[in-house]
Amino acid sequence: MLAIDILIQGFIQGSIYALIALGLTLVYGLLRILHVAHASLFTLGGYLGVLITNATGSLFLALILAMITVGFVGMLSYRILYRPLLSQPPLIALIASIGIFIASEEIFRIIFGPFSISYVSAPLQNQIEILPGISMSEARIMVVVLAFVLLLGVNWLSRRTRLGIATRATVIDPDMAMSSGVNVDVIRYSIFFIGSAFAAAAGVMVSLLNNLVEPTMGAVPSYKALAIIVLGGLGSVRGALIASLLLGIIETFGTIYLDDLLDRDSIAFAFLILVLMIRPKGIFSKG
Amino acid sequence: MAYEMIVLTNMLIAILFAQSLNLITGFCGQVSLGHAAFLGIGAYTSAMLTKAGWPLAATFIPAMVIAGMIGMIVGAASLRVRHDFLAITTMGVSFLFTGIIRKQDMLGGEMGIAGIPAAYGGRVGLLLMTLCLTILFIIIMIYVKRSWMGYVFESIAEDEDTAGVLGIDVRRFKLFAFVLGTAGAGLAGALYAHQVRFIGPDSFGFVESVTVLSMVIVGGIGSIWGVTIAAALLSVMPQFFQVIDDYKLLVYGMLLFFAMRFMPDGLGGLAKRFRQNRNPDSSSERSQA
Numbered sequence: 001m002l003a004i005d006i007l008i009q010g011f012i013q014g015s016i017y018a019l020i021a022l023g024l025t026l027v028y029g030l031l032r033i034l035h036v037a038h039a040s041l042f043t044l045g046g047y048l049g050v051l052i053t054n055a056t057g058s059l060f061l062a063l064i065l066a067m068i069t070v071g072f073v074g075m076l077s078y079r080i081l082y083r084p085l086l087s088q089p090p091l092i093a094l095i096a097s098i099g100i101f102i103a104s105e106e107i108f109r110i111i112f113g114p115f116s117i118s119y120v121s122a123p124l125q126n127q128i129e130i131l132p133g134i135s136m137s138e139a140r141i142m143v144v145v146l147a148f149v150l151l152l153g154v155n156w157l158s159r160r161t162r163l164g165i166a167t168r169a170t171v172i173d174p175d176m177a178m179s180s181g182v183n184v185d186v187i188r189y190s191i192f193f194i195g196s197a198f199a200a201a202a203g204v205m206v207s208l209l210n211n212l213v214e215p216t217m218g219a220v221p222s223y224k225a226l227a228i229i230v231l232g233g234l235g236s237v238r239g240a241l242i243a244s245l246l247l248g249i250i251e252t253f254g255t256i257y258l259d260d261l262l263d264r265d266s267i268a269f270a271f272l273i274l275v276l277m278i279r280p281k282g283i284f285s286k287g
Numbered sequence: 288m289a290y291e292m293i294v295l296t297n298m299l300i301a302i303l304f305a306q307s308l309n310l311i312t313g314f315c316g317q318v319s320l321g322h323a324a325f326l327g328i329g330a331y332t333s334a335m336l337t338k339a340g341w342p343l344a345a346t347f348i349p350a351m352v353i354a355g356m357i358g359m360i361v362g363a364a365s366l367r368v369r370h371d372f373l374a375i376t377t378m379g380v381s382f383l384f385t386g387i388i389r390k391q392d393m394l395g396g397e398m399g400i401a402g403i404p405a406a407y408g409g410r411v412g413l414l415l416m417t418l419c420l421t422i423l424f425i426i427i428m429i430y431v432k433r434s435w436m437g438y439v440f441e442s443i444a445e446d447e448d449t450a451g452v453l454g455i456d457v458r459r460f461k462l463f464a465f466v467l468g469t470a471g472a473g474l475a476g477a478l479y480a481h482q483v484r485f486i487g488p489d490s491f492g493f494v495e496s497v498t499v500l501s502m503v504i505v506g507g508i509g510s511i512w513g514v515t516i517a518a519a520l521l522s523v524m525p526q527f528f529q530v531i532d533d534y535k536l537l538v539y540g541m542l543l544f545f546a547m548r549f550m551p552d553g554l555g556g557l558a559k560r561f562r563q564n565r566n567p568d569s570s571s572e573r574s575q576a
Contacts, residue, residue, distance in 0.1 A: 034371055081544070088551045090371065091318055095504050096547035098497050103540025110534070223378060223493065230375040259390075266386020269379035273364065276376055280367045 004134060006252050012140050012209075014248025015147035019202035020221050021228040021240045022154065023074075023195025029171040029235035030191055032090055033082055036097040038199055039222025040104035041077070045070045045200025046207040046217055047108065050117050059123045063204050067197040074196020075189050083188075101222060108215035116214040124208065139208045146205065150198060151241065158237075163190055171235065220265055227272045233282030243283060247271065292410045293482070294526055299417040300478050301522035303424055305502040305514050307471025310428065312500065313509035314437065315464035316444025317365065318374045321381035322499050325469040327491030328354040328384070329476025331394055334403045334486055343406045343481055344416070350477040351470040358469025362462045381496045388488040399487025406481045417478050424471055428511050431467075440464060444509070505546045507555020517554055 020042055027035040045066045052062035081100055085093045124138035158164035169177040170187050178184050202221075207213045228247055232239025247268055254267035262270060275283055308322045329350040336346040361380055368376050388394055395401075406413040431437050439460050442450040451457045480486050498521070506517030524542075525535055550557050 034374065084548060085551070091504070092547050092551045094374065095501060096544045099540045099543025099547065101540070102494070103537045103544070106534060106537035106540065110537070223382065226375055227379065230372060234371060261390055263386045263389050266383045269382040273376055273379045273383070276368055276372060277364055280372060
């Protein structure tokens, strides 16, 4: 029973990583930039989720509003942060992004206060028995379901819509796409909107699972999501998703069996380094 | 006077630490987001030894050797990955280091090591020692940059495939840059441990790695004087900002962003452009990695 419990726990963790990593990997695919400030949007999503739920009493409304607002903030971040730096080496954008991320933690602390904020009455806390002997809170089930719905949505978007086809074309060859009449800038804005909205959804989910948000909640996901997209082979959406689930599960097992040796965050990176030594371009890279 | 001496010593250690990264990232073009781990290795090595009764000066060699040896392992591993993959791998090293330290009771675990003995000669002694070692390291850097090895590093930073075609043993020189750079960080760590006299896993985390990388980049990748000035300014900045201590990270983060936005090639690049504007004939353009 214990093994199954851990597996489910890891799966939930992996679903959250997947939601965060998706936006990162899309941005990397388009711009070849490691978007560290993505985690600020995750934190912002968490705060909006808690504050709007507390104000209106509706988690659903909070989730939608958080996703839309953060989506627009994401577009703004592209406009002021990355667009002027596109002609520079990627390292410059990376450092600028880290700078924004560090500053944002401080901004959250100044605006929302240094202490954590919780739900007035935490929604979705009923336990449901999903298998004989194993029960999960509704919140956890919702995390997994939401992750799958959103990811299936993106899959549909990328295969069946003009935006998706144009995005894939831009990822493969921006110049060619541009000369075929794709407005590359519109694609980039849309991807920032979608990726940031997903990060917000992940933020709301994490706030629900922990029943609190705090200014530094983005720190660990930001770096771990970078590890995930590297593991998945930078820019590969499918790779990132599989790597998210894999890491979620490995980490959960690791915290139980390797606790004397390594802490939780270093397990992820130990695994990352190990994989990169065997496959220097990620698990799912070609060749 | 004591306060000024502490600030000055901190500044010199920061310069030494930033220069050691400048060798890897600046000269050789290998981005490292985990350099603070080597500061930590030097600091822990030196602190353990002085607590066991060694004089501080005698711990410099072991601190450098151990940091350099682990740097060689990390460097050898880094040979397999490039660019963004390298950045993330070295970031992983940073997290791995703090993760391992946290779980080692021998090294103080979460609590860190307290009660590190003072250096011989107290604050003045430490300041003088730091000053000499920093100047020595900068001289070595200038020497390396002007030697044929400096040109080899530069060619690797610019285009390592072409450098390989020209018959340069790219792997060997990258490894050498890693060993020398991490040994320098180990030395800085030994000094740092005896400056603050208390070290813990959090002193060598990812933020510290980013801080030192930002010193190198704000200074202008590969520019010895640019990096020296940037390290000096960025390390004493928090002291001047005591009044706004609450907003320190905000100011710091925005500074990084604006530095990248408006002078992406750093102070060194700014100075070069200024010189070229005044004297357009001597345009010895050296592209930045």
